[in-house]
Amino acid sequence: MVHIPVLLNEVIDFLQCESDKVYVDATLGDGGHAEYILKKSSPAGILIGIDRDEDSVRFASNRLSLYKKRIFLFHENFRNIKNIINNRVRIPKVDGILFDLGVSTRQLMTAERGFSFSHDAPLDMRMDRSSGVNAAEIIHDTSEKELRDIIFRYGEERWAKEISHAICRERRKMPLTTTSQLAEIIVSAIPPAYRYKRIHPATKTFQAIRIFVNNELGILGDAIRDAITILNSGGRVCVVSYHSLEDRVVKNLFKEMERGCICPPHIPRCICGREGIINILTKKPVIPSEGEVTINPRSRSAKLRVAEKTI
Ligand SMILES: C[S@@+](CC[C@H](N)C(=O)[O-])C[C@H]1O[C@@H](n2cnc3c(N)ncnc32)[C@H](O)[C@@H]1O
Incomplete structure (x- = not known):
């Protein structure tokens, strides 16, 4: 059973896919979001896909074979996202990154x-x-x-x-x-x-x-932080989570990276000098419409948060 991509239109709209830009799908899965990113960024957009599940990478590679000149796929953990982009693909920055967390329907349904x-x-x-x-x-x-x-x-x-x-x-x-x-x-x-x-x-x-x-929560914060460091100015990171603990990690990290300053609240003026490097674009998380939940009940707990790199 192929996975139905969750909040697909919303993710694609936020990523503002364009040709000649580079996108990372850090959780490739069955390649549903990736396929649309490639379509929307035709004819020259590049997609780098990462998944720690070898079967998913194989499945997505077949599905995306039409676009093989524009894709780089890695059987890897997204905790290594920065190293993959900088040292294996050998590019310094990218324009959009998606994390669609958890497991895919196909993983769940494969006995x-x-x-x-x-x-x-x-x-x-x-x-x-x-x-x-x-x-x-x-x-x-x-x-x-x-x-x-x-x-x-x-x-x-x-x-x-x-x-x-x-x-x-x-x-x-x-x-x-x-x-x-x-x-x-x-x-x-x-x-x-x-x-x-x-x-x-x-x-x-x-x-x-x-x-x-799978130590899913242990690596999430650092991976998203690293992902933001490899975004170009104006680039966006989209995170779809399915669990309140995951969502909390994303929410708090985005707030911290938007605010910048990490001085304790009792200090009247900032002495740490840290500046915010993102703008949060979703003050409240985006959730699936009733229509989407009816068609795909697995989407019911999804929450999308998006931030844009400002420097
Ligand atoms: C919800 S599915 C993604 C579905 C995909 N967006 C689609 O449209 O087909 C999540 C995928 O993320 C992968 N994944 C989860 N944690 C990961 C990690 N730390 N590193 C790389 N892949 C991960 C899972 O193996 C799974 O294939």
Whole structure:
């Protein structure tokens, strides 16, 4: 199932794609946004695509084959965005950058990736299967308290204590290696009256473990900061997030980079001398229309924030 790009028109409008300019899609996925950036920047706009998932890079490379003279694709983590642009593509600055965070529908729906409780599969959840620790290892090697913190913090799951306790009880009896095993334990840990709500009871815990496995929040702030340093003056960065914690990182970082000054509030005049380097273009995050959510329910939690480099 191909991923439907979220807030596509809004992102494309904010990026103001033009020929002879250079754009980075730091989360290439299935190449949906990338394809439109290439169309809108015809005939000579360049697109640099990055994804830490090798399958996504392969899929997008096929999809974008028509534009192969104008694309550079990298199987890489966007935490290395500055190095990729400056040392591998060998250009100092770019004109627009997109981060469309999280996982794609195709990753979620590919059973063997282990992202979803809807398919029985090995508990993996790594976006980059060539490195790192998978979800089964986290489930087995993490203390009950740490598990509870992960599920509470990244999943905002009110039953985190009960769920982590049930996981630790069951893992003592047998190895927990599949998505179905984990989903069943989660369901059984939640009081019956709360089990059958609109969203599946395992949704938040699966999301929390995925965020932890991929260190999604740990690298976000530094990556966006680096991305802004490689923007030309007038260039824009668009960030689509799907989780309140991600959105908070983006919101606070944009505010800090707009304000510049980092003097403590009790100091009457600025002594740090730092100047703001961006203008925030979205005072409130842009969210999908009702129409978009109806066509693509996965877009419902999306929030787009955009900033423009001023120097
Ligand atoms: C929501 S999808 C992007 C979908 C894409 N915009 C499209 O239209 O098809 C997010 C993608 O970002 C990738 N990703 C997430 N974190 C990443 C990171 N730190 N570095 C590189 N890619 C990342 C995921 O592997 C996934 O393919």
